[in-house]
Amino acid sequence: xxxxxxxxxxxxxxxxxxxxxxxxxxxxxxxxxxxxxxxxxxxxxxxxxxxxxxxxxxxxxxxxxxxxxxxxxxxxxxxxxxxxxxxxxxxxxxxxxxxxxxxxxxxxxxxxxxxxxxxxxxxxxxxxxxxxxxxxxxxxxxxxxxxxxxxxxxxxxxxxxxxxxxxxxxxxxxxxxxxxxxxxxxxxxxxxxxxxxxxxxxxxxxxxxxx
Numbered sequence: 493x494x495x496x497x498x499x500x501x502x503x504x505x506x507x508x509x510x511x512x513x514x515x516x517x518x519x520x521x522x523x524x525x526x527x528x529x530x531x532x533x534x535x536x537x538x539x540x541x542x543x544x545x546x547x548x549x550x551x552x553x554x555x556x557x558x559x560x561x562x563x564x565x566x567x568x569x570x571x572x573x574x575x576x577x578x579x580x581x582x583x584x585x586x587x588x589x590x591x592x593x594x595x596x597x598x599x600x601x602x603x604x605x606x607x608x609x610x611x612x613x614x615x616x617x618x619x620x621x622x623x624x625x626x627x628x629x630x631x632x633x634x635x636x637x638x639x640x641x642x643x644x645x646x647x648x649x650x651x652x653x654x655x656x657x658x659x660x661x662x663x664x665x666x667x668x669x670x671x672x673x674x675x676x677x678x679x680x681x682x683x684x685x686x687x688x689x690x691x692x693x694x695x696x697x698x699x700x701x702x703x
Contacts, residue, residue, distance in 0.1 A: 493519050493532060495599065504547070512548030514540060523561035525569070533558025539581065546612060552586050554579065564608060569600030578620075585670035591625055599638045603661045604645040611636055617649065617659070630664060632657070642689045650684035654695055 493504040493514060507513040523531045530542040532549070533625035539552040539561075554580070560572035567615065571579040578592040578600075595612035603609065608620035610627055617636050618627035636652030641647055649657035655670035656679055672678040679697065686698040 502547075504549075511622050512546070514538075514549055515551050515553075515570075521558050521561045525563045526567070531561055533561055533571065537573075538589055541583075543579070552581070552588075554581070554588055559596065559598050560600050562602070564602045565606060570600045570608070572600050572610070572612075577612075592620075592627060594627065596611055600694070601639045603647060607661060609639060609661070611649075622635070630659075632659075632666065633668075637684070638686050640687045640689060643693055644697065648687050648695065648696070650687050651682070652684075653682050655679050655682040656684055656687070656695075674685065 495502045495504070498501060499680055504514055504527045506515060506517050515538040516536040518535035520535055521533035523691055525531060526677050532540040532542065534540070535557050537553060539554050539556055539558060541550040543550070544594070554571065554573070556576060557574035558571055559574060562570045564570065569581045569583055573579060575595050576590055577594040578597055579588050579639040581588045594612045594614055597610055599665050601609050605653055610618050610620055612618065612627070612683040615627055615629040617630045617639070618628065621628055621694055634651040636649040636651045636657065638650040647659045649659055651657050655668050658669070659666040671680060671682050681699045682700040684697055685700050688696045690696065
């Protein structure tokens with residue numbers, strides 16, 4: 493785990509002689525919760541809570557490769573794993589429970605109406621049904637990997653082959669922003685790996701081909 497303060501990097505690694513160091517150096521997910529606490533998910537299934545006052549970590553062994561972390565507006569803490577699936581983690585007790593069995597949950601978000609949306613390898617984009625505790629898949633033309641909800645409530649998706657996707661949760665309409673070789677202002681590639689919105693409301697897109 494690397495922390496940059498604007499001037500230099502501090503690197504956090506596993507130290508077998510230090511119980512407060514990271515348990516695993518292969519980091520898959522980083523998330524800051526509503527209280528400003530940083531959480532880290534690792535390849536070996538460790539969920540780590542970071543204490544910035546002494547640069548130490550509290551460890552929770554989930555026993556599953558962690559791909560995504562998300563806190564919803566109700567304070568529930570969701571963990572997406574390679575398998576067994578969607579996990580709900582209790583930060584008070586440190587206990588976790590499997591909510592939905594699915595492979596490779598790469599993204600979890602919540603729209604302005606409080607609806608949870610999940611991206612997985614098998615189902616793609618899906619709407620979480622809190623009554624039946626399952627996912628209702630949305631039929632999209634392309635596979636998707638990551639999702640964010642911007643400050644205006646728009647749901648953006650990173651797709652494989654389809655470019656940047658704008659999805660309307662209410663109407664389930666889709667708009668694609670794709671590469672056009674005749675337009676230098678179009679997106680550079682249609683293979684999108686990640687999306688981020690900065691504090692100014694700008695969208696940043698990471699790709700597999702052009703950074």
